[in-house]
Amino acid sequence: MGILEVRDLVVTVEGKKILKGISLSLEKGKIHALMGPNGSGKSTLAFALAGHPDYLIEEGRIFLNSEDITKLPPHERARRGLFLGFQYPPEVEGVRLREFLRLAAANCHEPFCEFQKLYLESLAYFRMDELGERELNVGFSGGEKKRSELLQMRVLRPKVALLDEPDSGVDVDGLRLIAAGIEEAARLGTAVLLITHYPRILEHLPISKVFVLDDGHIVREGGPELAWEIERSGYEAVRG
Numbered sequence: 241m242g243i244l245e246v247r248d249l250v251v252t253v254e255g256k257k258i259l260k261g262i263s264l265s266l267e268k269g270k271i272h273a274l275m276g277p278n279g280s281g282k283s284t285l286a287f288a289l290a291g292h293p294d295y296l297i298e299e300g301r302i303f304l305n306s307e308d309i310t311k312l313p314p315h316e317r318a319r320r321g322l323f324l325g326f327q328y329p330p331e332v333e334g335v336r337l338r339e340f341l342r343l344a345a346a347n348c349h350e351p352f353c354e355f356q357k358l359y360l361e362s363l364a365y366f367r368m369d370e371l372g373e374r375e376l377n378v379g380f381s382g383g384e385k386k387r388s389e390l391l392q393m394r395v396l397r398p399k400v401a402l403l404d405e406p407d408s409g410v411d412v413d414g415l416r417l418i419a420a421g422i423e424e425a426a427r428l429g430t431a432v433l434l435i436t437h438y439p440r441i442l443e444h445l446p447i448s449k450v451f452v453l454d455d456g457h458i459v460r461e462g463g464p465e466l467a468w469e470i471e472r473s474g475y476e477a478v479r480g
């Protein structure tokens with residue numbers, strides 16, 4: 241059994257069925273890629289797994305570390321080690337990145353001293369020293385927001401990280417940093433689900449599996465070569 245097991249998940253949003261029976265398994269310490277055309281349901285899957293209240297699970301089950309978390313609220317899932325890096329990280333005025341992360345880490349039983357050390361080290365790791373005292377994502381550039389998501393993952397050390405397009409809009413140096421952060425997390429045991437449109441980031445990473453989502457179904461599973469097949473031939477060809 242994988243650290244995250246998704247079984248026959250059917251999800252509706254505003255009464256519309258978006259995910260139509262998704263099953264997948266994520267392994268500890270492995271990086272799994274999730275690709276698929278715009279609107280195929282990738283972010284919907286990430287939100288449903290994280291417990292977003294607008295994304296209703298009509299059928300199916302989610303198991304984290306063998307525990308059924310299908311009905312748990314988002315904070316309980318997070319406390320058990322599930323992390324979501326947003327495609328569009330929200331700006332939260334009045335809340336400092338440091339405070340936000342300190343409280344989140346305390347909820348994950350991270351002692352304060354350890355947090356301080358890891359926070360400063362992680363700011364340096366992602367070249368974000370100047371952003372450390374700023375409000376959460378407020379006025380951050382697109383690339384800075386993506387690095388901020390990765391910084392949160394690095395400090396919280398989740399069991400499972402769902403990363404929704406961490407590479408979108410990121411420059412070449414940023415991409416290397418983000419890939420390094422993902423690789424490190426996996427090396428330390430995190431199971432990663434990396435949602436992306438681009439095989440470019442996959443070149444920097446040891447990918448164990450690629451899933452292709454289309455119209456709410458997983459239509460293909462394969463190795464990293466599948467990402468290149470998509471790049472060359474498009475989704476039409478991959479659908480078969």
Ligand SMILES: Nc1ncnc2c1ncn2[C@@H]1O[C@H](COP(=O)(O)OP(=O)(O)OP(=O)(O)O)[C@@H](O)[C@H]1O
Binds near residue numbers: 253254258283294327
């Ligand atoms: N809150 C919502 N209200 C209404 N429709 C929604 C909502 N969230 C998602 N959808 C619809 O669900 C479908 C899947 O959207 P989703 O964001 O999951 O796609 P995606 O695969 O992440 O696409 P992209 O590659 O563009 O990020 C789309 O048709 C979208 O319009």
Ligand SMILES: [Mg+2]
Binds near residue numbers: 404
């Ligand atoms: Mg999306």
